Amino acid sequence: MSSPGFNFSNAVRNNFLQEKGIPLPKATSTGTTIVGCLFKDGIILGADTRATEGEIIADKNCEKIHYITESIRCCGAGTAADTEFTTASISSNMELHALSTGRAPRVVTAMTMLKQYLFQYQGHVGAALVLGGVDSTGPHLFTIHPHGSTDKLPYVTMGSGSLAAMAVFESSWKPNMERGEALALVSAAISAGIFNDLGSGSNVDACVITATQTEMLRNFVKPNERVEKERRYTFRRGTTAWKTENIRSLIVSEDITPVSAGGDAMDIS
Amino acid sequence: MDPSYRIIPTVQPQSASINDTAGTLGLHDTLQYGLRSIATETGKGGFENRLANWQETQDNLKLTMLRDLQGLHAPMRLLMERRIVSANPHMPAMPQSNIHLDILMGRDETLDPADFFLGMESGPPLNIHNEMEKKLRL
Numbered sequence: 001m002s003s004p005g006f007n008f009s010n011a012v013r014n015n016f017l018q019e020k021g022i023p024l025p026k027a028t029s030t031g032t033t034i035v036g037c038l039f040k041d042g043i044i045l046g047a048d049t050r051a052t053e054g055e056i057i058a059d060k061n062c063e064k065i066h067y068i069t070e071s072i073r074c075c076g077a078g079t080a081a082d083t084e085f086t087t088a089s090i091s092s093n094m095e096l097h098a099l100s101t102g103r104a105p106r107v108v109t110a111m112t113m114l115k116q117y118l119f120q121y122q123g124h125v126g127a128a129l130v131l132g133g134v135d136s137t138g139p140h141l142f143t144i145h146p147h148g149s150t151d152k153l154p155y156v157t158m159g160s161g162s163l164a165a166m167a168v169f170e171s172s173w174k175p176n177m178e179r180g181e182a183l184a185l186v187s188a189a190i191s192a193g194i195f196n197d198l199g200s201g202s203n204v205d206a207c208v209i210t211a212t213q214t215e216m217l218r219n220f221v222k223p224n225e226r227v228e229k230e231r232r233y234t235f236r237r238g239t240t241a242w243k244t245e246n247i248r249s250l251i252v253s254e255d256i257t258p259v260s261a262g263g264d265a266m267d268i269s
Numbered sequence: 270m271d272p273s274y275r276i277i278p279t280v281q282p283q284s285a286s287i288n289d290t291a292g293t294l295g296l297h298d299t300l301q302y303g304l305r306s307i308a309t310e311t312g313k314g315g316f317e318n319r320l321a322n323w324q325e326t327q328d329n330l331k332l333t334m335l336r337d338l339q340g341l342h343a344p345m346r347l348l349m350e351r352r353i354v355s356a357n358p359h360m361p362a363m364p365q366s367n368i369h370l371d372i373l374m375g376r377d378e379t380l381d382p383a384d385f386f387l388g389m390e391s392g393p394p395l396n397i398h399n400e401m402e403k404k405l406r407l
Contacts, residue, residue, distance in 0.1 A: 006317075012313050019311055096379065121320070
């Protein structure tokens with residue numbers, strides 16, 4: 001009925017080439033470190049801020065913690081466009097759903113919508129997500145893989161820096177941490193990803209979600225600030241002398257004819 | 270409505286193989302089966318078919334469950350309502366929308382990618398006559 005959103009006009013050609021043995025180009029996976037952890041009052045999500053395009057850094061300070069609803073946020077790893085678009089689409093659907101039911105939206109609703117969408121696309125939508133939030137039933141933290149599988153856990157990491165971050169979590173996470181402790185743990189986990197993984201870098205973003213409020217801590221820690229240059233590289237005034245000055249008007253000659261006799265009034269002649 | 274609990278659309282047989290079309294000499298029999306083409310031999314892969322039939326399969330699952338729980342009348346009434354509402358007096362060429370059908374299908378409160386990427390695949394209709402013929406089944 002309606003177009004599914006993917007363009008299949010090259011599908012036959014690609015299939016033919018694959019059967020001949022020519023491998024499909026690999027979709028570049030943007031390196032990331034994203035984490036989520038449960039603490040006493042709710043959830044803390046963390047992410048790095050580097051977006052890569054192959055070997056080049058496309059964005060030194062991008063935002064990976066996406067808005068789903070007021071008290072539900074989602075960190076996205078994988079193809080940046082896919083995570084952006086998927087989370088925006090689910091955010092819209094969550095709002096419509098909340099208006100329809102008349103209740104505050106729940107984290108499991110977002111999780112179900114995301115997992116059904118990703119399963120439908122069989123992993124071609126490259127979005128690995130960490131979804132966390134607090135709703136009327138309490139705080140919940142989920143991880144959703146590109147093929148649609150989900151896990152419900154007290155602390156999760158995703159992305160190319162997930163192993164470094166998980167090592168930090170595994171050694172220091174404990175249940176019912178205080179906010180300061182949990183925030184320090186999340187920063188340490190993301191920093192581990194930033195310093196040990198090429199695909200992650202720049203700054204640490206964090207988001208603290210509790211039952212009463214959601215606090216977005218953008219650039220919470222900036223361990224990679226660029227140092228100020230030691231020398232000034234501008235040229236002083238008078239470095240080059242100018243010899244002649246020639247000013248030409250672009251208007252050679254001008255002749256103004258008023259168009260209508262009545263001034264600004266409409267010409268109804 | 271197909272009485273099946275299938276969640277995922279069926280995987281269609283994708284490509285023709287030489288075994289099906291071989292004549293007496295073991296080669297492709299052009300007289301009987303037509304010329305060879307890459308489109309029939311390699312096929313498109315099952316992904317496009319999966320996406321195109323996804324909504325229908327999900328809907329079919331729900332109707333089948335309804336039939337097994339409440340009896341044949343339940344899906345029958347729903348399908349009857351949809352058919353009544355689909356009687357479309359509009360010209361096929363102009364942009365169409367059927368809100369009543371959207372409500373009955375449960376699409377009125379969700380947004381799909383198809384809803385915001387409107388009509389990027391086809392431009393204005395070039396053959397209104399063909400469309401009208403199809404609609405009126407001439």
